[in-house]
Amino acid sequence: MMMSTGEGAAPTTLTVVSLDLTGDLIALFRQVVDIESVSGNERALADEVEIALRQLPHLRVARDGDTVIAKTELGRAERVVIAGHLDTVPVAGNLPSRLVGDVVYGRGTADMKGGVAVALAAAAALTEPTRDISWIFYDHEEVEATLNSLTRIAAERPDWLAGDFAVLMEPTAARIEGGCQGTMRFTITTSGLASHSARSWLGHNAIHDAAEPLARLAGYQARVVEVDGLTYREGLNAVGIRGGIAGNVIPDSCQITVNYRFAPDRDVAAAQAHCREVFDGYQVDFVDAVAGARPGLDLPLAAEFVAAVGGTPTGKLGWTDVARFAALGIPAVNFGPGDPGKAHADDEFCPVADLHSCYQGLLRWLG
Amino acid sequence: MMMSTGEGAAPTTLTVVSLDLTGDLIALFRQVVDIESVSGNERALADEVEIALRQLPHLRVARDGDTVIAKTELGRAERVVIAGHLDTVPVAGNLPSRLVGDVVYGRGTADMKGGVAVALAAAAALTEPTRDISWIFYDHEEVEATLNSLTRIAAERPDWLAGDFAVLMEPTAARIEGGCQGTMRFTITTSGLASHSARSWLGHNAIHDAAEPLARLAGYQARVVEVDGLTYREGLNAVGIRGGIAGNVIPDSCQITVNYRFAPDRDVAAAQAHCREVFDGYQVDFVDAVAGARPGLDLPLAAEFVAAVGGTPTGKLGWTDVARFAALGIPAVNFGPGDPGKAHADDEFCPVADLHSCYQGLLRWLG
Numbered sequence: 031m032m033m034s035t036g037e038g039a040a041p042t043t044l045t046v047v048s049l050d051l052t053g054d055l056i057a058l059f060r061q062v063v064d065i066e067s068v069s070g071n072e073r074a075l076a077d078e079v080e081i082a083l084r085q086l087p088h089l090r091v092a093r094d095g096d097t098v099i100a101k102t103e104l105g106r107a108e109r110v111v112i113a114g115h116l117d118t119v120p121v122a123g124n125l126p127s128r129l130v131g132d133v134v135y136g137r138g139t140a141d142m143k144g145g146v147a148v149a150l151a152a153a154a155a156l157t158e159p160t161r162d163i164s165w166i167f168y169d170h171e172e173v174e175a176t177l178n179s180l181t182r183i184a185a186e187r188p189d190w191l192a193g194d195f196a197v198l199m200e201p202t203a204a205r206i207e208g209g210c211q212g213t214m215r216f217t218i219t220t221s222g223l224a225s226h227s228a229r230s231w232l233g234h235n236a237i238h239d240a241a242e243p244l245a246r247l248a249g250y251q252a253r254v255v256e257v258d259g260l261t262y263r264e265g266l267n268a269v270g271i272r273g274g275i276a277g278n279v280i281p282d283s284c285q286i287t288v289n290y291r292f293a294p295d296r297d298v299a300a301a302q303a304h305c306r307e308v309f310d311g312y313q314v315d316f317v318d319a320v321a322g323a324r325p326g327l328d329l330p331l332a333a334e335f336v337a338a339v340g341g342t343p344t345g346k347l348g349w350t351d352v353a354r355f356a357a358l359g360i361p362a363v364n365f366g367p368g369d370p371g372k373a374h375a376d377d378e379f380c381p382v383a384d385l386h387s388c389y390q391g392l393l394r395w396l397g
Numbered sequence: 398m399m400m401s402t403g404e405g406a407a408p409t410t411l412t413v414v415s416l417d418l419t420g421d422l423i424a425l426f427r428q429v430v431d432i433e434s435v436s437g438n439e440r441a442l443a444d445e446v447e448i449a450l451r452q453l454p455h456l457r458v459a460r461d462g463d464t465v466i467a468k469t470e471l472g473r474a475e476r477v478v479i480a481g482h483l484d485t486v487p488v489a490g491n492l493p494s495r496l497v498g499d500v501v502y503g504r505g506t507a508d509m510k511g512g513v514a515v516a517l518a519a520a521a522a523l524t525e526p527t528r529d530i531s532w533i534f535y536d537h538e539e540v541e542a543t544l545n546s547l548t549r550i551a552a553e554r555p556d557w558l559a560g561d562f563a564v565l566m567e568p569t570a571a572r573i574e575g576g577c578q579g580t581m582r583f584t585i586t587t588s589g590l591a592s593h594s595a596r597s598w599l600g601h602n603a604i605h606d607a608a609e610p611l612a613r614l615a616g617y618q619a620r621v622v623e624v625d626g627l628t629y630r631e632g633l634n635a636v637g638i639r640g641g642i643a644g645n646v647i648p649d650s651c652q653i654t655v656n657y658r659f660a661p662d663r664d665v666a667a668a669q670a671h672c673r674e675v676f677d678g679y680q681v682d683f684v685d686a687v688a689g690a691r692p693g694l695d696l697p698l699a700a701e702f703v704a705a706v707g708g709t710p711t712g713k714l715g716w717t718d719v720a721r722f723a724a725l726g727i728p729a730v731n732f733g734p735g736d737p738g739k740a741h742a743d744d745e746f747c748p749v750a751d752l753h754s755c756y757q758g759l760l761r762w763l764g
Contacts, residue, residue, distance in 0.1 A: 244605055
């Protein structure tokens with residue numbers, strides 16, 4: 031599908047010019063958006079990213095599957111990792127991109143091709159950064175964690191991710207969102223005794239028994255926690271409930287699925303202990319869990335980043351890949367163009383101003 | 398599959414002799430059980446029943462589909478309808494029948510081929526009953542009501558069901574169970590607002606809102622009601638609950654399905670009004686409902702039946718086809734061999750004593 035139009039090549043109806051990293055940022059952004067790259071179909075975009083980066087003599091470029099890394103090797107005292115994923119959720123009639131006023135609409139504009147475009151432009155511009163930089167463009171972020179290429183890279187090429195601080199260019203409306211909350215799911219199961227509903231007193235209704243744990247959830251006061259100077263707001267919510275055998279049978283089981291979003295001052299074990307305490311007396315079974323990440327903004331490197339970018343950092347409430355860096359011991363923040371509330375929305379968009387703001391922020395910090 | 402062995406016919410490995418209505422009652426019962434007649438497959442058994450009844454000169458026999466009716470026409474002042482269904486729920490490795498001590502095991506032994514066998518034997522024995530009798534053997538009882546042949550007969554041949562009193566030979570352990578309770582299903586739906594579970598305060602959790610109506614159910618005190626001298630125990634129970642969109646989304650809807658079993662002093666409208674009252678403030682949607690049936694044991698005809706059979710009548714808690722007779726203005730009771738608690742069970746059985754007891758009871762009443 032992808033064609034590089036060399037000199038003298040006849041134009042076709044499906045002409046895509048190679049990415050121009052040093053020209054107009056918005057034009058670059060729209061090029062990146064218009065190369066469809068739904069998870070599993072990142073190859074065309076990864077090819078273009080690799081071709082463009084290999085033209086820059088100050089970068090050493092490598093590729094693994096559809097993940098591309100480009101590093102400066104200037105022997106600086108510190109190394110910063112700046113990462114973004116190339117893939118998007120499925121297209122919903124929202125490609126190609128449309129520029130309406132000062133806003134670009136289209137699949138991936140918010141999550142997160144704005145970050146990719148800014149990173150590509152900054153990678154080209156920062157020929158002699160104050161810290162060494164590893165630029166990472168990776169695949170399969172919008173699907174199950176086992177497919178996420180950061181998981182594979184961390185296991186097989188940990189040196190690719192090595193650094194003193196990481197910036198994940200997920201959408202934050204060009205503000206710094208530090209760390210991320212952890213998330214876990216567990217089930218609460220009530221057990222009864224089945225009987226014919228015409229003689230219900232011979233059984234015991236497990237769905238009725240769900241009233242009490244649901245009341246605990248309804249009355250639960252979620253914590254608001256300050257961690258490393260940032261505020262995190264937790265949440266404990268039923269996200270599913272299932273019970274019942276047939277229309278004439280007293281149900282012998284009811285299962286509530288609960289999602290706990292927890293601040294990064296708690297690790298998975300502490301979060302599980304808390305949930306066991308809240309549902310003391312009930313059967314609690316943990317389904318899955320991922321730890322969050324502390325914001326790490328107490329580092330001098332991070333403080334300089336905050337100063338360069340401006341604004342007041344906030345705590346990231348959703349779980350993001352910053353936690354993968356945190357798990358490797360690398361403090362990480364989210365910082366990218368686009369409204370996070372519009373991620374995955376059919377009308378997702380990115381304000382042009384966010385792109386310029388993020389680009390200038392990176393150049394002030396590392397230039 | 399069915400063969401009648403005429404004189405001189407060579408015996409085969411699958412020999413079924415015609416039903417002998419005047420011989421040993423237990424042998425007749427086992428013949429009826431061993432002719433498999435899962436709902437939709439009643440033809441072979443209906444054929445045998447029709448053939449056997451047509452041999453009795455005191456009965457006028459008619460057939461409609463797989464329903465057989467046999468009537469005396471002696472010009473008595475009163476007419477009694479005695480009915481039983483020929484079909485069973487699916488076989489579960491429990492055919493042919495097994496006689497173990499004084500108990501016969503096998504599909505249909507409890508529900509309700511014991512009643513069918515007793516009715517066939519009594520139909521043959523009661524050549525000059527004190528009241529005219531309509532014996533009805535019908536199909537498709539164990540499936541949805543629209544297929545039940547009593548529904549069709551009531552609409553197309555109401556004269557077949559005409560009478561002053563009806564006995565439905567469903568299993569009651571050879572005791573009289575008067576009338577039946579009504580049953581209805583309805584849903585209670587709570588509504589919320591979906592949001593990402595990382596920012597749960599932007600949404601409203603509909604599953605948490607189910608705590609309060611479930612608490613009403615858990616605390617509900619079901620009525621124990623006396624109707625026409627019999628006691629009915631009601632029940633109001635959740636039989637299903639469903640809610641949830643995805644593991645990271647605050648659910649915007651939760652639906653509880655409730656089954657109300659109500660005594661026959663309430664009609665469907667009164668039962669619905671009661672449920673609306675119990676769940677005042679909630680969205681209640683009625684799914685289906687069938688009225689119960691008053692026991693009608695205040696009739697002289699019924700009192701004589703009770704005296705002839707003996708024992709203390711009780712209220713029938715499950716819904717049965719007696720309600721179809723009640724809807725036609727005919728008082729009806731349940732009276733048949735077999736433990737109703739074993740209906741549909743893989744180990745269903747019928748005590749031999751129940752068969753004799755029911756047979757003798759009918760003969761005392763109508764002989």
